[in-house]
Amino acid sequence: MVDWIRLQLDVDGFDDEAFEPYLRRACASGITFTTMADAGDTADHRRALYDLNRACSADIPDRGEFYTYEEYVAQRIDVPTFHPDGVILAICDGAWIGMSTTSLHATKGYAFSEMTGVLAPYRGRGLSLALKLLAIRFVRSSGYRWLATFHHPRNASAIAMNRRLGFVDQAGE
Structure with missing residues (x-):
């Protein structure tokens, strides 16, 4: 059984300027950068999001x-x-190359970072941090204070990126 690393960010205390x-x-x-809302929540875009998420999750x-x-x-x-x-979405020459998906859990009072990922040829350029910055701004503008996420303990780069942004171990974990 995996002992997942559960992290949370106090969005109210987040310093946007440090990552701008x-x-x-x-x-x-x-x-x-754009959002699925601005690009259009269409069947083709849902398929493209699936393909991107699948590639980034590999x-x-x-x-x-x-x-x-x-x-x-x-x-x-x-849902x-x-x-x-x-x-x-991060876009280069018309192609979707990165994503950060955040869900809003009104009944639980927090937002959840479902997935942030960048296709391998585009990694190492700070795109994950840029995507996550925009996701945090979405969370804040939606009226949520807490953004939660979890990672496999061997996913060191994702854990380090989130800690760099100010994520800390979830209380009670």
Whole structure:
């Protein structure tokens, strides 16, 4: 059994300005950012999001078999916690190369970082930090104070990135 690393961020105390350079650098290099809401929550875009999420998830330790497309839509999109504004996309030359998906859990009072990932050829450029910055801004603008996430303990790069942003171990964990 895996002892997952459970992290949370106090969005009210998050310092956007400290991470703004990552967003500016990405934009200066030709990367653009949009949301699924702005791109359009269409069947084609849902398929593209699935394909991107599947590709980015391939490196997660012990990930196992990824959802089928039908399972993904049923469990991640056609649910009350899904918001197209919470799907941040990084685009290079018209191709979706990175994503950060955040769900809103009103009954539990927190947002959840479902997945942040960048395709392998585009890693190492600070795009995950830029995507996560935009996701945190989405959480804040949605009126939530807490953003939670969890990671496999061997997913060191994701854990380090979240800790760099100010995520701490979840209380009570």
